[in-house]
Structures are given as C-alpha cells and as structure tokens.
Amino acid sequence: MKTNAIILTFLGLLAPTVFSSPAEVDVAASCGSLGVMNVNTSDLPAGVDPNNIRTCADHPVGSAHEVLEKRDCEYGAPVGCSGGYCWKQCGDEGSGQWCWTANNGGYGDWIKCSTSSQCNTNMACGIGDCSACGCSC
Incomplete structure (x- = not known):
C-alpha cells in the first residue's frame, strides 16, 4: 500500500508538467528583423x-543583401542558386530583374538549393509584406 501511495504522489507531481500545454512561441521575436508574415487568408x-x-x-539572404547594397540585376541565367536559396528572372525579358522563389504559390517557405540545377522558372516569386520580395533589381 505504501508503494501505491508513493507512485500516486510521484504521478501527482509530474502531472502538471506532462499535461500542461507547450509555451507559446513569440513569433515576432523569432522572426526578428525579417518581420512577421501578415496575410489575409x-x-x-x-x-x-x-x-x-x-x-x-x-x-x-535578401534582407541582409539590401542592407549592404542595392540588388544587382542578373542577365546571365534564367534561374540560379545563391546563398542556399533559389531565384529566377522575372519581369520584362532582358531587364535583369529577378526574385527569390517560394513554395505555396509564393506564400510558403523560401525554396532552398545547393546548386542552380535544383531551381526552375516554374517556381513562384516570393509574395508578401517583404522588402526583398518581388521582381526587381
């Protein structure tokens, strides 16, 4: 009987830890200077x-790039991999404008790569309240 009482006491002490909900993540803090993605669904x-x-x-990569220098135009290839992320040319042909690509029609995670062959022109440009989004140079 003493063993049961000890086990029940131990379980009673663990219950608040086991059954409590996880701490909420501070999204603004986790995004920092990247800002929070605000979209009207x-x-x-x-x-x-x-x-x-x-x-x-x-x-x-885009936010750090803009702090250092203006985005350069890209005339060499229709797609590429830079800083571990895919980009593609966009806008008027020959303008050199390009955009970072993102999943989910441009609203999802940024598309990662290790080589340019992993990127293609069918990928969507990143969309949202983002200073590095959009088609420009």
Whole structure:
C-alpha cells in the first residue's frame, strides 16, 4: 500500500508538467528583423494553402543583401542558386530583374538549393509584406 501511495504522489507531481500545454512561441521575436508574415487568408489566390504560409516575411539572404547594397540585376541565367536559396528572372525579358522563389504559390517557405540545377522558372516569386520580395533589381 505504501508503494501505491508513493507512485500516486510521484504521478501527482509530474502531472502538471506532462499535461500542461507547450509555451507559446513569440513569433515576432523569432522572426526578428525579417518581420512577421501578415496575410489575409480570405484574399489568397486559388491553390494557395493557408496552412502553409511562412511565418517570417522577409528573405533571410535578401534582407541582409539590401542592407549592404542595392540588388544587382542578373542577365546571365534564367534561374540560379545563391546563398542556399533559389531565384529566377522575372519581369520584362532582358531587364535583369529577378526574385527569390517560394513554395505555396509564393506564400510558403523560401525554396532552398545547393546548386542552380535544383531551381526552375516554374517556381513562384516570393509574395508578401517583404522588402526583398518581388521582381526587381
């Protein structure tokens, strides 16, 4: 009987730890200077999954790039891999404009790569409230 009492006491002490909900993540703090992705899900185009929208708005490489220098135009290739992320040319042909690519119609996670062969022109440009998003140079 003493053994049962000890086990029940031990379980009683563990219960708040085991059954409590996980601590909420501070999204703004986790995104930092990348900013939080704010999207009105009722305005999403067809085919975009509202459950797969990225948490942070800005591109990890793009935001650092803009601080250092203006985005250079790219005339050499229609797609590429830079800093571990895919990009593609966009806009008027020959303009050199390009964008970072993202899954889920441009609203999802940034598309990662290790070589340019993993990137293609069918990938969507990143969309959202993002200073590095969009087609420009």
